[in-house]
Amino acid sequence: MAEQPTALDTAFAALATFDWGQDAKALQPIDEAVVACHGNAGQRTELEARFTRLLSQPLSRAAVEYSCRKLCLIGTAACVATLAPLLDQPEHSHMARYALERIAVPAAGDALRKALGTVPDELKIGMIASLAARRDGQSVPAIAGVLAAASKADQTRLAVAAADALGQIQTAAAVDALAAAASTEPAVAAAVVNARLAAAEGLLAAKQPAKARAIYQSLAAAAAGQPDAKSIELAATRGLLACAELTAAS
Amino acid sequence: MVGERRMKMMLWSRLVVFLLGALLAANAGRGAAAAEPTDPVEMAIELLHRADADFRQLGLDAIAHATPGEAATYRYAAELSKLPAGQQRELLAAFRDRGDAAAAAAVTALLLASADADVRADAIRTLGVLGNATEVELLKAALAKPDPEQAAARRALVTLQGRDVGKQLADAARFGEPSLRPQLIDILADRRERSILPDLPAFLLEEDTALRLAAARFLGMFGGPEQVAGMVAGLLQTPAGRERDELARAVVAVSTNNRGHAEAAKSFLEQFKQTGAAEQEILLPTLGRIGGPEALGIIDDLVADPSRRAFGLKALTVWPTAEVTGRLFALLEVTSDSAERQQLLDGLIRIAPRPDKTINDGKRLELVKQTMALCQRDEDRQRLLDRTDAIRTVEAFRFVVGYLDNPALQEAACQSVVELAHHRQLRDAHKDEFMKALDRVIAVTKNEELSERANRYKAGKTWERKKA
Numbered sequence: 001m002a003e004q005p006t007a008l009d010t011a012f013a014a015l016a017t018f019d020w021g022q023d024a025k026a027l028q029p030i031d032e033a034v035v036a037c038h039g040n041a042g043q044r045t046e047l048e049a050r051f052t053r054l055l056s057q058p059l060s061r062a063a064v065e066y067s068c069r070k071l072c073l074i075g076t077a078a079c080v081a082t083l084a085p086l087l088d089q090p091e092h093s094h095m096a097r098y099a100l101e102r103i104a105v106p107a108a109g110d111a112l113r114k115a116l117g118t119v120p121d122e123l124k125i126g127m128i129a130s131l132a133a134r135r136d137g138q139s140v141p142a143i144a145g146v147l148a149a150a151s152k153a154d155q156t157r158l159a160v161a162a163a164d165a166l167g168q169i170q171t172a173a174a175v176d177a178l179a180a181a182a183s184t185e186p187a188v189a190a191a192v193v194n195a196r197l198a199a200a201e202g203l204l205a206a207k208q209p210a211k212a213r214a215i216y217q218s219l220a221a222a223a224a225g226q227p228d229a230k231s232i233e234l235a236a237t238r239g240l241l242a243c244a245e246l247t248a249a250s
Numbered sequence: 251m252v253g254e255r256r257m258k259m260m261l262w263s264r265l266v267v268f269l270l271g272a273l274l275a276a277n278a279g280r281g282a283a284a285a286e287p288t289d290p291v292e293m294a295i296e297l298l299h300r301a302d303a304d305f306r307q308l309g310l311d312a313i314a315h316a317t318p319g320e321a322a323t324y325r326y327a328a329e330l331s332k333l334p335a336g337q338q339r340e341l342l343a344a345f346r347d348r349g350d351a352a353a354a355a356a357v358t359a360l361l362l363a364s365a366d367a368d369v370r371a372d373a374i375r376t377l378g379v380l381g382n383a384t385e386v387e388l389l390k391a392a393l394a395k396p397d398p399e400q401a402a403a404r405r406a407l408v409t410l411q412g413r414d415v416g417k418q419l420a421d422a423a424r425f426g427e428p429s430l431r432p433q434l435i436d437i438l439a440d441r442r443e444r445s446i447l448p449d450l451p452a453f454l455l456e457e458d459t460a461l462r463l464a465a466a467r468f469l470g471m472f473g474g475p476e477q478v479a480g481m482v483a484g485l486l487q488t489p490a491g492r493e494r495d496e497l498a499r500a501v502v503a504v505s506t507n508n509r510g511h512a513e514a515a516k517s518f519l520e521q522f523k524q525t526g527a528a529e530q531e532i533l534l535p536t537l538g539r540i541g542g543p544e545a546l547g548i549i550d551d552l553v554a555d556p557s558r559r560a561f562g563l564k565a566l567t568v569w570p571t572a573e574v575t576g577r578l579f580a581l582l583e584v585t586s587d588s589a590e591r592q593q594l595l596d597g598l599i600r601i602a603p604r605p606d607k608t609i610n611d612g613k614r615l616e617l618v619k620q621t622m623a624l625c626q627r628d629e630d631r632q633r634l635l636d637r638t639d640a641i642r643t644v645e646a647f648r649f650v651v652g653y654l655d656n657p658a659l660q661e662a663a664c665q666s667v668v669e670l671a672h673h674r675q676l677r678d679a680h681k682d683e684f685m686k687a688l689d690r691v692i693a694v695t696k697n698e699e700l701s702e703r704a705n706r707y708k709a710g711k712t713w714e715r716k717k718a
Contacts (some may be wrong), residue, residue, distance in 0.1 A: 213288065230302075230304070234304055234305065234308065237297070237305065237308055238308055240288065240293065241290055241293050241294065241297075241308060241312050241316075243288065244288040244289060244290035244293055245290045245312070245316050245317060247288060247290075248289065248290050248291075248317070
């Protein structure tokens, strides 16, 4: 006699054909299983495997979105290979990033980095934003490359996204890449300055005043005596004071 | 003379402490600066001297809210004398926010050296925040200066902290420079410094009017039963006029509002009974305002005594609550004296619509209607209508609306209708009636302001009362 399908089996069967407008109650056993597997590695692996099997077949956007939202909670390196191919599909790229950005395994970062080199330009901003959110230091050369290329090619939005990302990543290489960035496009130049200030603030918050001071000093020196750059000089001076206060306090 | 010597000694000792502190701090700063080129205090000082206000503000923010410590304060304080007046004031403001008393000596030095009155006033304000009992003499001296220093000193003496500050100020109010004593009493009142209270009744008998008025103000705010006898003595000695009214108000406040007011009222009554007829006449209006059953008994006796009836009636007509209206109506019915009739009617016009916790709004309106029926002159009816807006009910509104078409009374009725319409809840709850009445006001009033207000209320707008 065939084994009776469990509630979870039924829910996954429903998810395979799920689309927007349908009653999401059918998926409730999956929601409950995601909650229940917390702290239970075996259940979690089994659940992750169900999602990866499901994502290997054609699905609606609604089903992919639902699966990615759950994988960002329970996903491990095991699901990366399933999610990575979705990154260059405009329809699913954002949700795949949504999951990979939050799965704290190096393989997820590798997948995003690899995709940055292959996805079309309109999806690159998303890859950069996800790598920045992961503060992925290994992606700095690639993002710095995007910044340089986009600045030359007048791709302002892409260049601004790359500058912002480097400001969030805040590694020494990111800081150097920002310092070396050269753009005559005002929006990009402003984004680079903002990113450098953000990087310095991040370093200050991480109690690294010497590194932060170097950025502030460079910005203050470049802005000194230029009326148009007074706000930059003010911000940098405020930062220098904060660095000095932190140094004195420690 | 003694105060002056004490002040000089205090200043010298402060100056020595400041110079030593500044010297030590400057050396510490130099050492720190040599080892660490990014000394925050040095940076803040450099910013302080910038011509650009935005950069100065960065330095001032650091002084006010960061770079803590006495040593840093001494270094900042040493800059005070090097800055132009405007920037001195900025730095003084930063010191007030910083709140470190280590800057007090430099601020005192600036106060004594500056030729700019605004700088001196700001230095005084700063001492009010940073100083302690040591600064009392200096700030007292500033009270004798013209504004803005005097106003700043007054405020500074109110905010000045320190264990002996209140005592020093109270002593100065008792025995100090006569011209400053009234101000000092007001300052003590603002500080809620009650230790001076027992002395104040005696001040009411002194020659200086300003001192007597200040004492009356203080007593009105904080006086209790213990001060009533002295206040009565002061009241009896004060000539009729504004000053006596002020003191009478203070006695009423002590006997109806302040701590132990029931006991104070009792004490006043005792004092009243112990005085002679002439003095009682002076005290009667105050007795009337204080009220109470025993006082009412005394007044009834006076009214019954033909030789003192006028005084009794006077007290009755200033009574604080409606409990005397029955007596007033009864007396009106039997009196044949026209002046007395008018006096009683005036009392009813005053008391009937008056807000009163002892009766409800309906009863107040009933009293108004009864009083209206007794009025024989339009000016009395006008006064009553004018006061009826104190009863904020739709019934009172309907009562005054009834007079909108009476040419002799319509202006007073318009006034009350508009005042009642000012209360949005009342107006909105009876919108149709109010709209109709406001249309009538607009049609008949000759008062432009009333017409404007009526139009605003009709449009659902509010109106801001012009300040007197």
